[in-house]
Amino acid sequence: MPAPASAPETAVDTATLAAWDRTHVWHAFTQMAEYEPLLIERGEGAALFDTEGNRYLDGSASMWCNVHGHHHPRLDRAAREQLAKVAHTTNLGLSNPVTVQLAKRLTEIAPAGLEKVFFSDDGATAIEVALKMAFQFWRQTLPAEPGRQRFLSIGEAYHGDTLGTIGVGGVARFGSIFGSLTYDAIRVPSPALCRQPKGTPPDKACQTALAEVAAVFRQHKGEIAAVVMEPIVQAAGGILVHPPGFLRGMRELTHEHDILLILDEVAMGFGRTGTLFACEQEDVAPDFLCLAKGLTAGYLPMAATLTTERVWNAFLGTHAQRRTFFHGHTYGGNPLAAAVALESLAIFADEHLLDSMQPSIERLHERVAALADHPHVGDIRTCGMIAAIELVADRTGPTPYDASEARGMQACLAARKHGVLLRPLGDVVVIMPPLCVSPAEIDQLCDAAAAGISEVCGG
Numbered sequence: 001m002p003a004p005a006s007a008p009e010t011a012v013d014t015a016t017l018a019a020w021d022r023t024h025v026w027h028a029f030t031q032m033a034e035y036e037p038l039l040i041e042r043g044e045g046a047a048l049f050d051t052e053g054n055r056y057l058d059g060s061a062s063m064w065c066n067v068h069g070h071h072h073p074r075l076d077r078a079a080r081e082q083l084a085k086v087a088h089t090t091n092l093g094l095s096n097p098v099t100v101q102l103a104k105r106l107t108e109i110a111p112a113g114l115e116k117v118f119f120s121d122d123g124a125t126a127i128e129v130a131l132k133m134a135f136q137f138w139r140q141t142l143p144a145e146p147g148r149q150r151f152l153s154i155g156e157a158y159h160g161d162t163l164g165t166i167g168v169g170g171v172a173r174f175g176s177i178f179g180s181l182t183y184d185a186i187r188v189p190s191p192a193l194c195r196q197p198k199g200t201p202p203d204k205a206c207q208t209a210l211a212e213v214a215a216v217f218r219q220h221k222g223e224i225a226a227v228v229m230e231p232i233v234q235a236a237g238g239i240l241v242h243p244p245g246f247l248r249g250m251r252e253l254t255h256e257h258d259i260l261l262i263l264d265e266v267a268m269g270f271g272r273t274g275t276l277f278a279c280e281q282e283d284v285a286p287d288f289l290c291l292a293k294g295l296t297a298g299y300l301p302m303a304a305t306l307t308t309e310r311v312w313n314a315f316l317g318t319h320a321q322r323r324t325f326f327h328g329h330t331y332g333g334n335p336l337a338a339a340v341a342l343e344s345l346a347i348f349a350d351e352h353l354l355d356s357m358q359p360s361i362e363r364l365h366e367r368v369a370a371l372a373d374h375p376h377v378g379d380i381r382t383c384g385m386i387a388a389i390e391l392v393a394d395r396t397g398p399t400p401y402d403a404s405e406a407r408g409m410q411a412c413l414a415a416r417k418h419g420v421l422l423r424p425l426g427d428v429v430v431i432m433p434p435l436c437v438s439p440a441e442i443d444q445l446c447d448a449a450a451a452g453i454s455e456v457c458g459g
Helices: 014-024 073-083 097-109 123-140 163-168 172-181 202-219 246-256 278-282 309-313 335-350 358-369 407-418 439-457
Strands: 040-044 047-050 055-058 114-120 150-154 186-188 224-229 260-264 288-291 303-308 377-382 387-391 423-425 428-431
Touching: 055 439, 073 335, 097 114, 097 303, 097 335, 114 123, 114 309, 123 163, 123 224, 123 260, 123 288, 123 303, 123 309, 150 163, 150 202, 163 172, 186 202, 202 246, 224 246, 246 260, 246 278, 303 309, 358 377, 358 387, 358 439, 387 407, 387 439, 407 423, 407 428, 407 439, 428 439
Parallel strands: 150 186, 150 224, 224 260, 260 288
Antiparallel strands: 040 047, 047 055, 114 303, 288 303, 377 387, 387 428, 423 428
């Protein structure tokens, strides 16, 4: 048997790395036949630097997960200090002090009643955990209701790429090819204002959407285990902002029909919407709260599914009764990730981040609003530190671009020339930087986005 190859002793140049990247790395959500490498080597604050030393503002928060910026000294120190103790121990029947402390802290900051924490690896696994717990709950609670086997979700929702989360997702371009491998949720249309007839008042959109949900609940009485939804904003579906009152109304309807409510705060949690959790904005406490991305401030993979005493109790019993939740992840509750997550929450408190980020939020909303009259901008959507600019061929219809033109992706690639990294959702250019971004950096992000849009769309 040949000896294992030794690690290279000298640095590999960018051209060689790029060639290896094209040859060996299969990138997520990327057409590899068209892929051009950009190798990010380091980060500092809201900026990233490639292997050639070029600086870019991280306008997508490294896929919506970075919170306090890159190479943050407190987060770096937390990881190093934990690494000096132990990097990983299993959460299957064992525990770790820092993981226990994180679970306790999450129950303190979460909406009331969420007292139990199940750790996993990423957003999709957090949702899978909630779906399976909800399904099993109705078979083990007293009195049991085994007929509750279905889930209700929102049209154009995205909850992950596993087969279970595809089943409750509603973005066809992501999951339709796998439809025969999974189940089909009951879906209601998105209540987002951009999906309503032009001029629809927000309260009318909310009332109409809730009336439709109520009708579905009556039609499927005794069949629905849980509703799964993103609160306030549907992220990967295109930054679809719900009308005020929809989340509150959904919670009231699920209470009325004794249906569990799963809130997916994977993207919206940890300050993204301007509050620590989006559901706080309508004073909603769900039965399951699913967290990931910003949980560790974008440092390490970790997810958490929080739930209630009522759900927990349905799983208690003797080993022989087989009421256990037979589900787990190798790295669930990882101590390194837990240490960083705890320090991130401490930074929120110590730096009063939710207050200090308000000037940058205001600047972001102001700057993108100025693009509303662009001839190829069909809609502007904002919420907290999130902005979406929807590109259209003709705004009078509006008439969308042909998807094959990939105008959103082309606009984001053009923005790179101005030192900004953005990632689109179809033809929606999304600006979602780390929460630590300054108003001046917001200006650079918006200037680059506008320049990229003008370059590929004209106007």
